Amino acid sequence: MAQKNKPERIGRLVCILLMCVVAFAGFRYYKKTVEERLQINQMISVTNECLRVGDWKCAEKNVRELLKSAPNDTNLQMHLAGILFEQERYKECIGYIETLNFKHSDLDYLVEKSNLLEQEMAQLGVEKSMHFRLEFDGGPSKKDVMEALAVLEVAYDSISNLFDFMPENKMSLVLYQDAEFQGTGPRPDWVGAVFDGKLRVPVNMMEYREVYRPVLFHELTHAFVRAMTHANVPCWMNEGIAQVIDASHNNEDRPTGAPPSVEALENSFVKEPNTEKAKKLYWYSRKMVEELLQRDGGGAAAFRKFAKCLQDLQSLGMDGTLQKHYETTAQNLLKSVR
Numbered sequence: 541m542a543q544k545n546k547p548e549r550i551g552r553l554v555c556i557l558l559m560c561v562v563a564f565a566g567f568r569y570y571k572k573t574v575e576e577r578l579q580i581n582q583m584i585s586v587t588n589e590c591l592r593v594g595d596w597k598c599a600e601k602n603v604r605e606l607l608k609s610a611p612n613d614t615n616l617q618m619h620l621a622g623i624l625f626e627q628e629r630y631k632e633c634i635g636y637i638e639t640l641n642f643k644h645s646d647l648d649y650l651v652e653k654s655n656l657l658e659q660e661m662a663q664l665g666v667e668k669s670m671h672f673r674l675e676f677d678g679g680p681s682k683k684d685v686m687e688a689l690a691v692l693e694v695a696y697d698s699i700s701n702l703f704d705f706m707p708e709n710k711m712s713l714v715l716y717q718d719a720e721f722q723g724t725g726p727r728p729d730w731v732g733a734v735f736d737g738k739l740r741v742p743v744n745m746m747e748y749r750e751v752y753r754p755v756l757f758h759e760l761t762h763a764f765v766r767a768m769t770h771a772n773v774p775c776w777m778n779e780g781i782a783q784v785i786d787a788s789h790n791n792e793d794r795p796t797g798a799p800p801s802v803e804a805l806e807n808s809f810v811k812e813p814n815t816e817k818a819k820k821l822y823w824y825s826r827k828m829v830e831e832l833l834q835r836d837g838g839g840a841a842a843f844r845k846f847a848k849c850l851q852d853l854q855s856l857g858m859d860g861t862l863q864k865h866y867e868t869t870a871q872n873l874l875k876s877v878r
């Protein structure tokens with residue numbers, strides 16, 4: 541949904557991990573047979589895919605495999621350190637970095653940040669969460685952290701049940717203290733939780749009970765969608781299901797004017813600056829997903845089928861998976877709701 545500016549400078553780690561696994565100085569690539577090269581290229585593209593969507597288990601498996609062919613490749617070694625960090629395996633991350641025989645500022649950063657996170661968890665007396673890898677920004681109190689976590693764990697369980705899907709990787713959660721929401725002023729119109737690969741939640745939003753629930757469910761749904769598929773999910777499917785689950789836009793009137801095109805609905809409209817246009821795209825997204833769910837009665841089975849449809853996106857594409865699960869295409873679906 542509409543997003544507030546990011547509360548936190550984008551972590552440097554994001555940059556480290558988005559750097560693709562491409563430079564293979566240590567590989568002695570030219571000495572490999574054609575078949576070996578093909579295999580390596582295939583593994584590199586899978587690795588990059590897993591890094592992109594935050595599937596750390598898959599990324600670790602592939603990077604370890606690549607390291608067998610190129611044990612001294614510093615790019616791979618840095619990735620492995622970052623992947624351990626992302627899985628909350630801080631001690632292992634530090635231990636691994638100590639075995640490396642080169643220095644790099646990104647590695648120093650990982651060691652520093654790992655130590656800091658261990659310390660913060662210990663100081664707050666917070667146990668590691670079952671489903672979230674925690675980071676803090678701005679020194680939230682233990683009470684705020686515990687309360688936010690309790691709410692998030694409940695939301696996690698219900699969405700997991702709804703889709704009948706248990707993510708393999710922990711979700712990254714940044715709990716931050718947002719100065720804007722400190723104290724007990726009037727309820728804010730918008731509470732700044734976002735999902736940008738990490739779930740960023742202002743801990744003080746818990747004071748605004750009637751607002752935080754839909755916001756958390758909305759953003760957490762995006763996190764689940766990302767965990768369910770490596771595919772680029774059409775924006776209308778992602779925003780549609782998130783709105784259905786957050787249930788905060790149910791009674792909005794149909795926007796006036798011509799419906800948007802399938803292309804406009806498919807491409808990202810999250811940052812659409814024109815409010816009217818954005819509203820329309822969100823409205824049609826929700827309608828289209830609702831329509832799919834209603835065709836299966838709108839109950840638990842309907843959500844599970846939608847989850848399967850998302851999971852088949854990667855192999856079948858948008859219209860392929862819609863055809864398989866609903867015998868329709870995005871174009872026809874759009875026609876049926878307008």
Ligand SMILES: [Zn+2]
Nearest residue numbers: 541762779782
């Ligand atoms: Zn959204």
